[in-house]
Amino acid sequence: MRTSLAVPDGILEEFDATWRAEGIDSRSRAVREAMAEYVERHRTLETTTGSVTGVVVFDYEHESVIERLHDVQHDYQDAIVSTSHAHQGDWCLETVFVEGEAERVRRLVYRLKDFDGVRRVRFMFL
Template structure:
């Protein structure tokens, strides 16, 4: 992929916001930050168009909650075509984190994550998607 250089004119306040974004996210330069912002915007528009995307679903839960793990697995089996892999971590004696790698239509991935996050006992859940 070749790199093309171009000039950008911005209001001072917007440039300050960009510099703060660069600093906060520890980008090496403004170009890297702009690339990230464009990629995020492109991915978001692909979600709205229901294109094929990739992503992860992160869940935090208490594995002692009755039937929770069974419900998690039951839902995941219904979406086996979209789930690439999952990884389970023990955070402490009670809490676990599960990260599920997914690929598919944005609508289906959102549907899957909504179902998982809605299970009683899930303390935190988040879907992150990117263009495939």
């Protein structure tokens, strides 16, 4: 199936340099692999059940979300064991250690992804 995407020039240039450096034979193959990884992460998040232990890592623009982010962390204090925070200029990196029901952690991940000032959210269950 053919499709088209609108991608900012800078991201496309970095993407092309990355797949070439990895020795992938075409942009199409690299996009398919990236999409498959994205789908797999989502599937893992959606299908994990029971009690989980893990981490949620995300970066965000401090000024645009800090107050709302604190509200979210208080809303999910039953699932958040601890946090670690680092400053990188106007951006911050947060590592949230979680423990609890998978559904509750899943809701936390989706809530973090819903912030405009949050750039990336990654999770890992142990």
